Amino acid sequence: EAGVTQSPTHLIKTRGQQVTLRCSPISGHTSVYWYQQALGLGLQFLLWYDEGEERNRGNFPPRFSGRQFPNYSSELNVNALELEDSALYLCASSFRANYGYTFGSGTRLTVV
Amino acid sequence: LAKTTQPISMDSYEGQEVNITCSHNNIATNDYITWYQQFPSQGPRFIIQGYKTKVTNEVASLFIPADRKSSTLSLPRVSLSDTAVYYCLVGTSLGGGYQKVTFGTGTKLQVIP
Numbered sequence: 001e002a003g004v005t006q007s008p009t010h011l012i013k014t015r016g017q018q019v020t021l022r023c024s025p026i027s028g029h030t031s032v033y034w035y036q037q038a039l040g041l042g043l044q045f046l047l048w049y050d051e052g053e054e055r056n057r058g059n060f061p062p063r064f065s066g067r068q069f070p071n072y073s074s075e076l077n078v079n080a081l082e083l084e085d086s087a088l089y090l091c092a093s094s095f096r097a098n099y100g101y102t103f104g105s106g107t108r109l110t111v112v
Numbered sequence: 113l114a115k116t117t118q119p120i121s122m123d124s125y126e127g128q129e130v131n132i133t134c135s136h137n138n139i140a141t142n143d144y145i146t147w148y149q150q151f152p153s154q155g156p157r158f159i160i161q162g163y164k165t166k167v168t169n170e171v172a173s174l175f176i177p178a179d180r181k182s183s184t185l186s187l188p189r190v191s192l193s194d195t196a197v198y199y200c201l202v203g204t205s206l207g208g209g210y211q212k213v214t215f216g217t218g219t220k221l222q223v224i225p
Contacts, residue, residue: 004155035215042199042215042216042217042218043156043199043215044215045215088153090155090156091155092155092156100146100158100161101148101156101158102158103148103155103156103157104155105154105155106153106154106155108153
């Protein structure tokens with residue numbers, strides 16, 4: 001069974017640009033979660049999608065947005081990139097939350 | 113939303129048992145406690161999950177006292193490959209079986225040869 005896959009694995013962008021990160025959940029999982037992890041820091045909750053709808057979002061500005069597609073894959077969009085957006089962006093999926101999350105390997109975004 | 117508190121770091125020698133305690137004083141009735149392991153530049157990996165008493169799997173044990181205000185992850189006979197950050201999570205059920213979890217700061221475990 002394939003795990004959670006994220007693309008791209010690494011990305012370098014210039015300040016002010018826009019970026020789209022992609023996540024494919026484990027087959028059968030309906031929930032997708034996005035987390036940001038700056039270097040040396042813990043995981044900050046970004047967004048939670050389930051059944052195509054945004055269920056909750058963390059304390060991030062509106063330039064962080066996303067969506068979930070009918071096949072449950074998801075995109076995270078970040079507009080007007082800032083230097084502090086440089087981080088590892090992790091996607092996780094679950095069937096039901098009480099079963100625990102499965103994380104992908106993340107996308108390393110560097111903003112210069 | 114229950115907040116978790118863990119030690120920032122711990123050192124242990126190879127072959128020893130390691131116990132990492134997490135405090136979650138505001139845990140709600142429907143909350144589950146989950147532990148994850150994270151290596152550098154990788155996504156966290158699920159280790160174990162429990163609701164009360166004791167849970168054991170092939171990797172670890174999780175001890176939860178009756179009041180559920182804390183939990184202890186026990187790693188038997190650690191090896192160098194267990195060097196990682198360990199996160200304690202308390203999940204809040206929002207109905208319909210869904211949950212939003214908050215990651216704490218994590219405990220950086222360093223296993224020494």
